[in-house]
Amino acid sequence: MRAPLRSPPGAGGRHQVFFALAEWVPFAIALLVLVIELTPAHVVYTGPLLVATPALAAVTMGPKGTLAAAGVAVGVSATTATYNHAWGGQQVYTNLLALSLVTVASFTTSRAARTRRENELNQIRRIATAAQDVLLRPVPARLGPLRAASMYLAAESGAQIGGDLYDAVQTRYGVRMIVGDVRGKGLPAVRSAAVVLGAFREAVHYEDDLVEVMNHCGEALRRDAVMAGRGGVGGEVDRLEGFVTAVVAQIPDSHDVEVINRGHPPPLLLRDGTVRSLMPTAPLPPLGLEEFISGPPERPDTYPFAPGDRLLLHTDGVIEARDREKTFFDLPEAMATMCDHTRQAFLEGLRQALLRHTQGILADDVAIILVDRLEDETTPGRR
Known part of the structure; x- marks a missing residue:
């Protein structure tokens, strides 16, 4: 009879906190862009910051998180363009095009990485099961x-x-x-x-x-x-x-x-x-x-x-x-x-x-x- 249990509290706690904070980075960037664009500080060029959000999300949040970060970035871009009466300008459409390309690339990469990790994990589990049958046989x-x-x-x-x-x-x-x-x-x-x-x-x-x-x-x-x-x-x-x-x-x-x-x-x-x-x-x-x-x-x-x-x-x-x-x-x-x-x-x-x-x-x-x-x-x- 064998039954794995979950780890005790505190195991890898610092790593868990780090990754939890990292998941909020793309949304924090989007919030920063929104603040800049809705205040007199909008003279700062924020397009590259929004373009980076889906790429950052792909690192820590997987495919669904990538799409969520991209959706937030598009929403912020549309809101700020409307607020600043920037529709019709080349910069807005260039930012949206770049954001779309980065989103597609990040989503594809994140999905492929997740599939590869799942395959590797399944292989490790099969090896562990075989090792257990030899080492800890009933x-x-x-x-x-x-x-x-x-x-x-x-x-x-x-x-x-x-x-x-x-x-x-x-x-x-x-x-x-x-x-x-x-x-x-x-x-x-x-x-x-x-x-x-x-x-x-x-x-x-x-x-x-x-x-x-x-x-x-x-x-x-x-x-x-x-x-x-x-x-x-x-x-x-x-x-x-x-x-x-x-x-x-x-x-x-x-x-x-x-x-x-x-x-x-x-x-x-x-x-x-x-x-x-x-x-x-x-x-x-x-x-x-x-x-x-x-x-x-x-x-x-x-x-x-x-x-x-x-x-x-x-x-x-x-x-x-x-x-x-x-x-x-x-x-x-x-x-x-x-x-x-x-x-x-x-x-x-x-x-x-x-x-x-x-x-x-x-x-x-x-x-x-x-x-x-x-x-x-x-x-x-x-x-």
Whole structure:
């Protein structure tokens, strides 16, 4: 399940203000000409100013705005010619002819540019959809003794992929899952997410130790940072960018779940209507900040995961979503409220609850994996 949302307020605010002001420039010029021509200052030659209005409108307002600016310019020209008794003079007709030619040229150019931009945007969207199918593919509905579902919500307007990542794979060691969040935005974040996911998808099939799976992801991120020029002395990742919070979980045939958490929000376990946060026994830094790891070697934390239990892995875009009063979204409460929902119904209900809480505006991307353990091989439990 994927659903892009619009950008939060303030994103590109300065650019939006600039273009909003630029759209008024042609009409401001027409008003200036009208003031000049209706006052003693009409001795100033204003013809070139009116001729420029459709050309300026074509830059920021498109074909319809070009015609609107041209219509205003013609109206001003006719009004001033009447007021100054200038009809019959060569200057008035020359100005109108020039205005007509510039309008036709500006309209044609603006329409062609808009068509080209729409074609380019459609192509980019097709590429983004193909990239999403590879990078953020939905998890399989059935994974051994589990039933699973996933959801991704992009905060960026028109975006379908971002800095959040997730995957779930059935292996000979059990079902292995990852959910992560790249610090940063844009293409560098997408690249880091692709690197971590690629390393995870490779390591889960041959590394029997879950810790080594996580280490494989961290090493791949470090190598990519060095190749991208973000590495510092000794090849360490720049601490100000490029690190990834992640949680990796493994569900073997036994009724347990093993979790390694690298600076990520802990998974939530729902059992009999009660939600429990699977907090790590020892905090660990995100991927890319391995120099801060000290003490004994990492070991996965193990928690009971019995038939009928539900496990939720998520990014901080859920729990850090705020309403107008800056109140955080209560994910455990929402999870407990919808404890009897099927997975798809739960994800749809969660999506709607987030939209209501944030008035349709997410400040960060959201990635979720939802997993139910079946009662047994013959009793499917929640469907």
